Amino acid sequence: MSLQNPDEVVTRALLRQIAVPGLEKPAALITLDNGHDHTKPNSFGPAGLASLDEAITAALAADPAFIAVTGKPYIFCVGADITGVPLIQNREQAVELGRLGHRIFARLRDCAVPTFAFVNGAAMGGGLELALHCHYRTVSGGAAALALPEVGIGLVPGWGGTQLLPDLIGIAGAAQVILQNPLTQKTLRPAQARELGIADELFAPADFLERSLEWAAGVVRGAVTVERPEVDREMWDGVLFFARHALDEKLHGAVPAANRALDLLALAKDADFATGTAAEDEALADLIMGEELRSSLYSFDLVQRRAKRPAGAPDPALAREVTKVGIVGAGLMASQLALLFLRRLQVPVVLTDLDQARVDKGVAYVHAQVDKLVGKGRLDEGTAAKLRGLVSGSVDKSVFADADFVIEAVFENLEIKKQVWAELEKIVSPEAILATNTSSLSVTAMAADLEHPQRVVGVHFFNPVSVMPLVEIVRAERTDDVALATAFAVGKKLRKSCVLVKDAPSFVVNRLLTRFLGETFAAVDAGTPLEVANTALDPLGLPMRPLTLLTMVGPAVALHVAETLHAAFPDRFAVSPNLARVVESGKPLTDRDGEIDPEVAALFEVGSAPLTAEEVRQRALDALAREVRLMLDEGVVAQPQDIDLCMILGAGWPFHLGGVTPYLDRTGTSESVTGGRFLPRGAASLPA
Numbered sequence: 001m002s003l004q005n006p007d008e009v010v011t012r013a014l015l016r017q018i019a020v021p022g023l024e025k026p027a028a029l030i031t032l033d034n035g036h037d038h039t040k041p042n043s044f045g046p047a048g049l050a051s052l053d054e055a056i057t058a059a060l061a062a063d064p065a066f067i068a069v070t071g072k073p074y075i076f077c078v079g080a081d082i083t084g085v086p087l088i089q090n091r092e093q094a095v096e097l098g099r100l101g102h103r104i105f106a107r108l109r110d111c112a113v114p115t116f117a118f119v120n121g122a123a124m125g126g127g128l129e130l131a132l133h134c135h136y137r138t139v140s141g142g143a144a145a146l147a148l149p150e151v152g153i154g155l156v157p158g159w160g161g162t163q164l165l166p167d168l169i170g171i172a173g174a175a176q177v178i179l180q181n182p183l184t185q186k187t188l189r190p191a192q193a194r195e196l197g198i199a200d201e202l203f204a205p206a207d208f209l210e211r212s213l214e215w216a217a218g219v220v221r222g223a224v225t226v227e228r229p230e231v232d233r234e235m236w237d238g239v240l241f242f243a244r245h246a247l248d249e250k251l252h253g254a255v256p257a258a259n260r261a262l263d264l265l266a267l268a269k270d271a272d273f274a275t276g277t278a279a280e281d282e283a284l285a286d287l288i289m290g291e292e293l294r295s296s297l298y299s300f301d302l303v304q305r306r307a308k309r310p311a312g313a314p315d316p317a318l319a320r321e322v323t324k325v326g327i328v329g330a331g332l333m334a335s336q337l338a339l340l341f342l343r344r345l346q347v348p349v350v351l352t353d354l355d356q357a358r359v360d361k362g363v364a365y366v367h368a369q370v371d372k373l374v375g376k377g378r379l380d381e382g383t384a385a386k387l388r389g390l391v392s393g394s395v396d397k398s399v400f401a402d403a404d405f406v407i408e409a410v411f412e413n414l415e416i417k418k419q420v421w422a423e424l425e426k427i428v429s430p431e432a433i434l435a436t437n438t439s440s441l442s443v444t445a446m447a448a449d450l451e452h453p454q455r456v457v458g459v460h461f462f463n464p465v466s467v468m469p470l471v472e473i474v475r476a477e478r479t480d481d482v483a484l485a486t487a488f489a490v491g492k493k494l495r496k497s498c499v500l501v502k503d504a505p506s507f508v509v510n511r512l513l514t515r516f517l518g519e520t521f522a523a524v525d526a527g528t529p530l531e532v533a534n535t536a537l538d539p540l541g542l543p544m545r546p547l548t549l550l551t552m553v554g555p556a557v558a559l560h561v562a563e564t565l566h567a568a569f570p571d572r573f574a575v576s577p578n579l580a581r582v583v584e585s586g587k588p589l590t591d592r593d594g595e596i597d598p599e600v601a602a603l604f605e606v607g608s609a610p611l612t613a614e615e616v617r618q619r620a621l622d623a624l625a626r627e628v629r630l631m632l633d634e635g636v637v638a639q640p641q642d643i644d645l646c647m648i649l650g651a652g653w654p655f656h657l658g659g660v661t662p663y664l665d666r667t668g669t670s671e672s673v674t675g676g677r678f679l680p681r682g683a684a685s686l687p688a
Contacts, residue, residue: 005084008045009034011077013055013069017062020217027213028059028067038074044126045081046100053104060113066220067111069134070118070209071127074144079125082153082297085288094285101126101159102277109133109160114220118212119199124149124187129159132168132198136219136226138212139194142205145187146198151257152182153300154292154656158284162264163276169197170231171239171265178261179243183250191377200226236269254541255656257287291666295658302645302659307497310473310488311638314481319489320433324348326403328420330362330393333437334409336465339366342387344494350400351393359393366391400428405490407435407459412560417446425450433486435459436474439557440506440564443476454480457487460507461496462650463553470649471496476503499646502636505568508643509650510561511636512660513549514573515627518562519620520546521576527610530601536616543652548594555583572627578604618669625664625673632678640678 011034017026030052032042044052059067071077080101088094108115108130117131119139124147131137139146148157148165156162157178166174173196181187194202203211218224240262247258260283267276287293325341327334330353342349351362370387373379379387392399400406406428408420421434428434434456436443447456458474471491475484484500491498501507506514523533534547550558559580565573581603582589590596611619628643637643644659657663661678664670670677 004047005045005081005087008047008081008084009036009040009043010051011042011044011048013048013052015055015058017064018213020065020213022217022221023065025063025065027216028062028064029213030055030059030067030069031072032069032077033072038072038121041075041078041122042071042127043078043081044101044130045084046097048081049100049104053107056104056107056111060111064113066114066116066216067108068116068118068212068216069108069130070120070212071123072121074121074142076117076119076121076123076143077127077130078122079127079129079150080159082300085293085297088288091285091289094288095281097288098158098277098281098284101129102281105130105133105159109135111135114216116212116216116219118209118216119143119146120205120208122146125157126159128198129157129161129164132164133160136216137199138201138203138208138215139190139199140205140208141190141202142208143190143193146190146193147181147187148178149182149187151179151255151261152185152655153296154255154257154290155287155296156257156261156264156280156283158280160277160280162261162280163268163271163273165198166236166265166268167231168228171236171269173197174265174268175239175243178265179247179258183255183258197228233269237266240266250543251541252538254539254654256290256292257656260287292656295662295666296655298658298662299644299648299655302641303497303648306641306645307499307649310498310500311642312500313473313488313498314485316485316489318482318485320404320431320482320486322347322404322433322486322490324350324403324405326400326406326428327351328397328406328408328424329353329410330358331409332365333461333463333465335362335365336463337407337409337437337461338362338391339369340465340494342366342370342391345490346387347390349391350403351391352395352397352399353393354395356395359395363391363393397424397427400424400432403428403432405433405435405486407437409437412438412441412557414441414445417441418449421446421450421456425452431455433457433483435487437461439510440561442505443474443503444478447476447478453478455483457483458501458503458507459487459491462509468650469495469497470509470646471498472501472507472509472646472650473498474501474503474507497645497649499637499642501642501646502634504631504634504636505565506561508631508636508646511565511631512624512627512643512647513651514558514561514565516620516624517546517549518573518576519616519623521579522574523611523616523619524604524606525576525578527607528616529610530596530604532610532613533616534596536613537620539617540657541654543654545594547589547596551588551590555579555589559583572623578606581605621664621667621669622673624660625669628661628664628678629670629674 011032014031016029018029020027034042115134117134117137119131122144148161150157193199244262267279327338330351338349353359370384374384436458443458447453457479460472462468473487488498520533534545562575566575587600589600640661644661647653647660665677
């Protein structure tokens, strides 16, 4: 049985002997390197694992003082080569893949010679598991990401992570790294890894290898003692009980990998290592052959590849340089935008508003957020001082005269926005790009009366601005390639994923969310109990329930978007009178825990035709399929994959569902509602 992948980019394990001061014998240093720069990280396929196996054999034959494994510049290893997963045709091959990694990594764990991992850069998945098998670990302060992200893509750490990590740092820390972080798409910073006990020492990047070798020599000589606290097994069961409860509350059983990871962590409490890793092999095999992994790989590919090469984006060379940014408005959204532009572009940013008090409040918000970043150690005081000096505010829009990029974030009213642009066009230079952060209004209509409408572009950010990775770049009827290219270039510098969308009502995310979640309110209006309608979508494992999402977005914003879409498509988008009552009450629908406010619930007037949860869910999916089909026919985006990318990054559509369109195809909803599939069969099973 062969596990070979003919397309594997092989990560070679390159061995060299290094003389280390203070040791009689040289050390064996194994460097993982796939021959490419940091943009193509090291990963382990079958050939890469074989190379590591050979290097360990050769290292031991040389009788070294110790064996150390490190990576190429900026990268240690990011885990298994997932491009080979679709080539696994049966469960036996999947089991063998787990056993192969376990067998080779165990050679470092069971080695009579001291073994070290010098984690010089990003270490994820199997890369971090390799480091965990070593007896000791150092980490560079420049390591970009440290994580066991497998649960987030429908797998479990399958090369020892579920058994080694809790024994090293305790069950609470292990549950955070293996479950909580992947499901919230978080990674560890080097200082956090040191604090948790994953790394024994943290060294600066400049002389990381030299310091690590020196430290390792001290350990070997006995001059350095590594102390690790004893793991508390008394709290083990309690931590996992609460973790399982939290998962059930959040995912409602929709992510099998999370429950398998919990089972493996429970096993790690008392099982011997061989039993635990054999269980990892079985879990890994089941999940590799399951639907969730294939779906997650499709989602992963969209986020990692398509997002970096936006479909339809013009030549980047057309983009204008941005040396000053103007922001119209100084409210919360505008202030968040100011902070983002300030941090990423580090150019002057100026806010304006109707009165000085609002301007001062906006600038003060930015200063306070910069101070918080300093307090968290994410900014040094020198950089913070520079940023504070770059942000300013005024009630006089003439401060925009020398701005290259001006974005408005004022009240969502077309006439107000048109008035803003008419005033600004007389102030800014003819080359300045004018951007609107509108979430639903027509960019074409906004620019219609301007002398230079070609420089107006939609740049729709999502709230909270610092967290949400998506920006919808909206091309109006007369937007030119220079404005569009500049918007994409700015989005890239802001570290956002940009998707080109047509100037259509509410664009992609808000249109689909309003259509999808509108069925929840329609069901309530018809007489379905609030609790039934609100929990009907639980089997999908969405990041939050409809009414919680509505509370976060703001009922007034949701009502405005619904009214905008009703005006454009009255046959499909209704305006719920109950939603209007909620807005009028001024109260949130739910509290922080997602519980429905009984006072708000009492405002609802409902009919006498209640639906079951299954009926609500199917109606929501049917509505989603119908709207996706119409949007593709209208050319709102280039391809179904762009809708999937928007919903994953802008609405939190779960990775494990594999994007909206493949999910609708897989469940048969696409064909039953629209008469056809969105994607060819098999298109969502393999990375593109």
